[in-house]
Amino acid sequence: MNIKTLSLGGSLVSPDGVDVEFLGKFNRLIREYLEKDTQRKVIIVVGGGAPAREYQQAARTLRSDVHNDELDWIGIAATKLNAQLIKTMFYDLCLEPVVQNPEIDAFSQGRILVGAGWKPGFSSDYDAAVLAHRFGSEILVNLSNISYVYSADPQKDANARPLKNMTWGELTELVGDSWTPGSNLPFDPIAAKFAREHTLRVIVANGKNIENLESILLDKPYEGTLIH
Template sequence: MSMKTLSLGGSLVAPDAVDVEFLQQFHALVTQYLEEDSARKLIIVVGGGAPARLYQGAARSLVKDIDNDALDWIGIQATKLNAQLVKTLFGDLCLEPVVENPEVDTFAKGRILVGAGWKPGFSSDYDAAVLAHRFGSERLVNLSNISYVYSDDPQKNPNAQPLKTMSWQDLQALVGESWLPGSNLPFDPIAAKFSKEHKLTVVVANGKNLENLKAILNEQPFEGTTIK
């Protein structure tokens, strides 16, 4: 069996509204990838995107001194909404219910397993890392709207350089060790700690570039940062 895991950023599924065109193209690519080899399976964990940011922003304005757990729970509900949409998109390829607890669910039916957020304290990247480890994924692909991890924040430092490879220690030095709801980081610090402990290989790439995603899935040369 050939298993790979995708952490599909909510900014790809719903950057402001649902990106129907992207989802159509993503569906076509994934379907083709699975049709080429009957042994292939995919885990797709979906982030919260615009619904998470919108509702978390509303909660911050409505509730004084709102705590991070309350904000995370709102974000988790957004991931479930996006994940249910992705599960519906893949129809008979995805026969298991949306995974809400990556530690207890199984992947016995279908070719695609779709996951959502779990509990406060980390992002859906962590859920993807747990599922990747649990089901022996060869590679976890983190798809967002950035093409590489940079040596520094490129919006603040014009000299920041894109990195093709980096260690988990390098990434942890860049993103820190704590998670805040709504953080815009190349990879969740809690997921990074788990991935380092379990020796996972993670690729960070731009999910909008579907030809590049095809190359990653087929283990061909690609644009992105490999972390291991």
């Protein structure tokens, strides 16, 4: 069985309202990929996107002493909404409920498994990493609105350069080792620790580039950052 695991950034699903055009292209690609080989399966874990950050910011405004766990639960609720939309889109291929606990739910039927956030303390990247490890995915594909991990924030540093290959230690130097609700990082530090401990490889790529995602799924040359 060939199982690919995708961490689908909420910024792709709902950057400012649901991006139906992107989802239509993503839908067609995944269906075509699965149709070509009956041994293929796909796990898709969905992030919270703009709704998560908007509601988290509202909570911070309404209450100055709001706890990080409370903010995480808000983000998790947003991931569940996005994940339910993805499950609905793949209604005939995703036959199980949206996975909310990656440690106990099984992938026993259907060709697609859709997951959402689990519990406070990390992002949906962590849930994707756990599922990738459980079901033997050699590579976890982290899809967002950036094409590479950069040496610095390119919006703040004109000298920031794209990195095509890096170690987990190098990523930790960039993103730190702790999680803050609503953080906009190339990969969750807690997920990075799990991936490092379980020798997972992660590709960070721009999900908007559907042709590039197809290349990744087919193990062809691609644009993105390989973390190992």
